[in-house]
Amino acid sequence: MLKKAIRNIILKCTAYLFNNRDSKVLFYHDVHCGAQYTEMSTTLKKFQKHIAAIHLLDFEIVADISKKTGQVKIQFDDGFKGVYDCIDFIKKHKIPIEIFIVTSWIGKEGYLSEKEIKELQGSNLIRFSSHTHTHPNLGEINENEIRDELSTSKRFLESITGEEVKSLCFPKGSFSNPVIEIAEELGYKEQYSSLPGSSHDLFQGKVVRRNLLQFASVSEVKSVLKGAHMIFNRKYLSRQFKR
Numbered sequence: 001m002l003k004k005a006i007r008n009i010i011l012k013c014t015a016y017l018f019n020n021r022d023s024k025v026l027f028y029h030d031v032h033c034g035a036q037y038t039e040m041s042t043t044l045k046k047f048q049k050h051i052a053a054i055h056l057l058d059f060e061i062v063a064d065i066s067k068k069t070g071q072v073k074i075q076f077d078d079g080f081k082g083v084y085d086c087i088d089f090i091k092k093h094k095i096p097i098e099i100f101i102v103t104s105w106i107g108k109e110g111y112l113s114e115k116e117i118k119e120l121q122g123s124n125l126i127r128f129s130s131h132t133h134t135h136p137n138l139g140e141i142n143e144n145e146i147r148d149e150l151s152t153s154k155r156f157l158e159s160i161t162g163e164e165v166k167s168l169c170f171p172k173g174s175f176s177n178p179v180i181e182i183a184e185e186l187g188y189k190e191q192y193s194s195l196p197g198s199s200h201d202l203f204q205g206k207v208v209r210r211n212l213l214q215f216a217s218v219s220e221v222k223s224v225l226k227g228a229h230m231i232f233n234r235k236y237l238s239r240q241f242k243r
């Protein structure tokens with residue numbers, strides 16, 4: 001409890017210091033309104049409060065960020081089923097979402113099936129992108145393995161959705177210079193890390209930053225929208241990026 005309170009105070013101070021309106025990518029793992037498929041899931045009630053806070057601070061939720069300020073993009077990692085269960089809320093508020101799928105997990109217990117992916121795609125709000133084939137730490141495997149993970153998942157997902165898969169998100173945030181190069185070579189146009197910050201502040205000019213909100217209070221969401229998570233940048237960078 002004390003730790004949480006201290007964290008909140010730190011984030012409020014950082015938000016005050018950074019205080020920007022930069023566009024940002026926000027991410028979650030799942031949202032649940034009935035069955036809960038992962039401990040990383042956010043209750044629909046909390047998610048609704050986050051959406052209200054985003055609107056209150058006058059940010060627009062978009063499928064693709066086109067402006068340096070005032071926009072947010074929402075993503076979910078791993079492809080859990082909760083988004084399917086809660087689709088009515090997402091449709092009602094027209095919230096564009098990008099879901100990163102681990103292709104070898106499709107149809108496993110708690111994860112979206114091929115049929116559900118196609119159904120969600122039909123809503124025109126949900127886009128599906130790659131989160132590799134088996135969810136390894138990309139920064140810790142060899143180049144052949146990286147190539148295999150990225151090409152298999154891209155091909156697999158494209159065969160389900162019938163659309164080009166343009167984005168890749170690194171499992172557990174782990175990546176390296178070879179990962180960035182191989183992803184580009186295989187035709188990925190956007191690469192998403194778990195390094196915090198603003199969307200236009202690309203790491204090495206190539207990798208997009210994202211801010212994890214799954215357990216955030218409304219106060220933390222507001223701080224993050226002002227740039228507060230940047231305070232964790234150095235810590236995440238040393239853990240997640242291997243040259």
Ligand SMILES: [Zn+2]
Binds near residue numbers: 077078131135170171
């Ligand atoms: Zn993941």
